[in-house]
Amino acid sequence: MTIARFSPFELLLLKSRHQADTAALLLLAWVLANRGPIGEPERSRLTELTGGFRHGHALAPILEIAATQDLGAIQLAAEVLQKEIHGEQASPFLRLAIALAVEDGKLSMANQHVLRFLADLLGVSPGEFAPLFEAVAGRAFADPDDPSRSGYWQAKEHRRRQREQESQRQDDRQHSRSHSGREGSHRRKEEESKWQQAGGREQHRQERYRQEQHRQHERGARQDPPPGDRTRRALAVLGLEPGASRSEIRHAYRRLAQAHHPDRFFNAGEAVMASASQRFQRIRRAYDYLMQVS
Amino acid sequence: MRDLYKRLGLDPRAGEVEITGAIERCEHTALRADARTVLEVGSRREEYDALHVTLSDIGRLRARLGLTHAPYWRDGPADDFSLPPDTHGSRHDELMQRLTRAALLHNRWQRLRGPWLAAALFALGIMLGMGLCRWLP
Numbered sequence: 563m564t565i566a567r568f569s570p571f572e573l574l575l576l577k578s579r580h581q582a583d584t585a586a587l588l589l590l591a592w593v594l595a596n597r598g599p600i601g602e603p604e605r606s607r608l609t610e611l612t613g614g615f616r617h618g619h620a621l622a623p624i625l626e627i628a629a630t631q632d633l634g635a636i637q638l639a640a641e642v643l644q645k646e647i648h649g650e651q652a653s654p655f656l657r658l659a660i661a662l663a664v665e666d667g668k669l670s671m672a673n674q675h676v677l678r679f680l681a682d683l684l685g686v687s688p689g690e691f692a693p694l695f696e697a698v699a700g701r702a703f704a705d706p707d708d709p710s711r712s713g714y715w716q717a718k719e720h721r722r723r724q725r726e727q728e729s730q731r732q733d734d735r736q737h738s739r740s741h742s743g744r745e746g747s748h749r750r751k752e753e754e755s756k757w758q759q760a761g762g763r764e765q766h767r768q769e770r771y772r773q774e775q776h777r778q779h780e781r782g783a784r785q786d787p788p789p790g791d792r793t794r795r796a797l798a799v800l801g802l803e804p805g806a807s808r809s810e811i812r813h814a815y816r817r818l819a820q821a822h823h824p825d826r827f828f829n830a831g832e833a834v835m836a837s838a839s840q841r842f843q844r845i846r847r848a849y850d851y852l853m854q855v856s
Numbered sequence: 857m858r859d860l861y862k863r864l865g866l867d868p869r870a871g872e873v874e875i876t877g878a879i880e881r882c883e884h885t886a887l888r889a890d891a892r893t894v895l896e897v898g899s900r901r902e903e904y905d906a907l908h909v910t911l912s913d914i915g916r917l918r919a920r921l922g923l924t925h926a927p928y929w930r931d932g933p934a935d936d937f938s939l940p941p942d943t944h945g946s947r948h949d950e951l952m953q954r955l956t957r958a959a960l961l962h963n964r965w966q967r968l969r970g971p972w973l974a975a976a977l978f979a980l981g982i983m984l985g986m987g988l989c990r991w992l993p
Binding site: 568572575576596631633634636637638640641642644645671672675676678679681682683687688691705706708709710711712715832 | 857858859860889890893894900903904906907910911913914916917918920921923925926927928929932933946947948951954955
């Protein structure tokens with residue numbers, strides 16, 4: 563029989579005077595590691611924030627473990643925290659995590675997901691977590707961006723270009739200040755360009771609004787097609803030809819409802835059951851409609 | 857976020873040639889356009905990969921902790937990054953098991969140390985004696 567080795571984090575946890583605090587510390591360090599490289603300022607900030615912790619061991623090994631993103635250690639810490647912290651006790655820890663995540667002004671994409679994970683871990687619902695985030699960070703908890711879409715990159719690069727232009731303009735301004743003679747005309751030009759930009763933005767917004775209205779209009783139009791069409795589609799849902807009799811409809815409905823009833827898929831998993839219940843709803847709606855009409 | 861690698865049937869460590877090939881083979885126009893924007897530009901792919909690793913890690917953690925249907929995961933990254941529930945069991949329980957076993961071994965050693973040490977010393981003495989008798993003269 564061999565004695566299994568203990569990992570560094572397990573040893574730390576065994577040595578700790580307060581296991582929940584050690585676990586919380588590792589998860590906070592994980593948040594830090596997802597923000598960027600951990601340097602001296604981050605380290606001192608973490609020490610400052612966790613002054614009330616009672617773990618009684620050094621911080622350095624924890625930061626090392628977090629920097630390697632050791633999944634086993636993080637899982638163990640999450641389990642310990644889940645066991646020790648529930649209900650009201652969760653919010654002080656989440657406050658710390660949020661404060662660390664938004665320290666340098668912006669919330670990294672990785673941390674958006676990490677914070678969501680921590681909220682779920684401690685059983686804090688989105689309805690409670692969003693106000694908590696707003697109280698600590700001073701802004702709303704937005705949905706995470708999606709870098710798997712081209713739109714994200716276009717917006718990002720557009721923003722960067724604007725920032726570059728702005729900094730260039732500032733350079734220009736400084737330049738013109740040194741040549742005070744040309745200042746007036748320069749400023750006027752600048753203001754003109756600003757106006758143009760604002761005008762362009764306004765136009766863009768109006769255009770989008772128009773498009774949206776147009777879309778809504780289309781959707782509205784789609785909602786009430788001619789009645790004959792709806793009957794035909796409802797019959798198609800039940801697999802019948804136009805002109806089917808009432809008894810035929812009832813017969814088809816019974817057969818399909820039996821085949822697609824969600825209770826039949828109880829063992830096949832949630833996703834299958836959900837899709838079955840959607841199909842069932844469609845069938846029942848079609849049947850209800852046909853019974854009303856005919 | 858969608859897992860472009862999974863949707864294109866690629867390994868996340870795939871090289872540029874494989875990626876280009878997979879994108880050309882893909883039949884979904886929107887997905888092809890997005891993959892081309894994201895994966896064929898080095899700097900974008902690096903950033904995407906960093907988030908991809910984090911999300912895969914979180915997906916694995918959620919599978920092990922039974923959080924795959926928690927409110928913040930349900931409709932979003934869950935589609936592509938959820939794994940089937942993990943039956944490895946809790947790390948904490950495993951740690952406790954190992955600790956118990958270590959403590960048991962320690963106790964047993966404490967209890968049997970005296971007799972075992974005596975027996976070992978006795979055996980060593982006999983061996984030494986035998987060796988001396990055999991080789992000395």
